Amino acid sequence: MPFRSPKITKSERIAPSSATCRAEAEQRRISAPAVAWPREIQGTSTPAFYQTGLFRLLLVWASLLAIFYIGSCGYPRLLDQIDGQYAGAAREMISRNDWLVPTQNSIPRLRKPPLAYWMEILSLRTFGENEFAARLPICLATFAWFIATAGLAYECSRDKLTSLASSLILATFFGTFQFCHLIMPEPAFGFLTT
16 A cells, blocks of 8 residues: 555645744753753862763773874884885985975985875974884874874764764774884875864
């Protein structure tokens, strides 16, 4: 048997006035049950989300990811083709004291923007010429990408759990971890475009 919509009379087609809508909304607000997630716990000024076990769990996960990502920045040794190009160009820029033209073996490398080289130079000057210093800027850019992803998810959903979960999902992808440990500008560009 086909579905038939109920007949609506002409008087029902007219939208109710805004005063009627406001009165109905006020009545629903007054008679609404207590909210399951109170904004603040009584007697404290701390939002309830920060006092839940979920927030503590997410904080522990974020701390473990930070230890894992930053702690493994120095391993493995720099690869010849990808890592060596960016780290070698940054090392040459430091030795020539030239921040504008990246070169490798005195050949200009002008196909990529200099942001990655500038980050490398700052890190290599601060922490010395080693694998950890070469990979640290990309690792920090990846963490900034995680934060930007959480912010974008919050703007789209207005839900803190969704925003933190989206950031943790991105952080636990194997590809994200792998690209964080290669010296390439893509994680920084991912952060800047998110």
